[in-house]
Amino acid sequence: EAHGLQVARMLGVEGTDASAAQALRAINPANLVSMFAKWRLMIGGPPAPTIARAIVDGWAIPFPVDQALKRGKFNKVPIIIGTNADEGTVAIRETPLRNVEEFHQALRRWYFDKTGILAEAYPVTDEILPVLQRLWGEEKYGAPTRAFARLASASGARVFLYYFTRVGDGPGQSLGAFHGSQVSFAFGQLTIAPNLGRTPYDSALSQTMSDYWV
Numbered sequence: 001e002a003h004g005l006q007v008a009r010m011l012g013v014e015g016t017d018a019s020a021a022q023a024l025r026a027i028n029p030a031n032l033v034s035m036f037a038k039w040r041l042m043i044g045g046p047p048a049p050t051i052a053r054a055i056v057d058g059w060a061i062p063f064p065v066d067q068a069l070k071r072g073k074f075n076k077v078p079i080i081i082g083t084n085a086d087e088g089t090v091a092i093r094e095t096p097l098r099n100v101e102e103f104h105q106a107l108r109r110w111y112f113d114k115t116g117i118l119a120e121a122y123p124v125t126d127e128i129l130p131v132l133q134r135l136w137g138e139e140k141y142g143a144p145t146r147a148f149a150r151l152a153s154a155s156g157a158r159v160f161l162y163y164f165t166r167v168g169d170g171p172g173q174s175l176g177a178f179h180g181s182q183v184s185f186a187f188g189q190l191t192i193a194p195n196l197g198r199t200p201y202d203s204a205l206s207q208t209m210s211d212y213w214v
Contacts, residue, residue, distance in 0.1 A: 079157055089178045166185070
């Protein structure tokens with residue numbers, strides 16, 4: 001909420017009353033997104049795209065997702081949810097961090113890692129970029145996905161958690177099992193995007209995955 005108020009002030013909107021909400025609604029969406037990107041640079045956040053989040057409006061979304069799961073206030077249909085091994089490689093292609101000390105300083109600034117627990121969990125032995133990609137991917141996708149699965153399961157839903165690791169020979173090989181690379185296989189598409197490359201087990205993998213989805 002505090003971050004949203006900062007962006008609003010940068011757009012010239014003060015307060016939290018109905019008139020402030022009306023003023024924000026009148027702003028061109030492109031200007032709003034642009035200002036949010038400027039705010040992100042201002043606070044020195046990780047060099048990756050901003051992930052939009054749903055707004056808890058009390059109607060379509062009556063309360064936060066984690067609260068809905070904890071209270072059991074959701075449709076308890078079978079759920080399949082998961083992540084890919086290399087979620088962060090597409091989002092983060094380069095890093096301004098030049099050495100290990102700058103990486104540790106960034107962890108303290110971005111995540112308030114004053115005890116060094118993140119630095120210990122994500123050690124840099126050679127290149128910083130792969131470590132930053134893994135950290136971002138696990139923060140934005142890995143951890144929330146596991147939390148969602150655990151909460152939904154604890155509330156009585158049948159939950160199936162997957163972890164996609166397939167990497168083919170081809171131009172996209174350096175990105176690993178990147179974000180979205182599982183989609184072709186999950187829906188049983190016979191045509192696989194060229195950047196996904198090929199493996200000897202692609203047909204069997206696609207058949208197995210699409211069987212689970214159906």
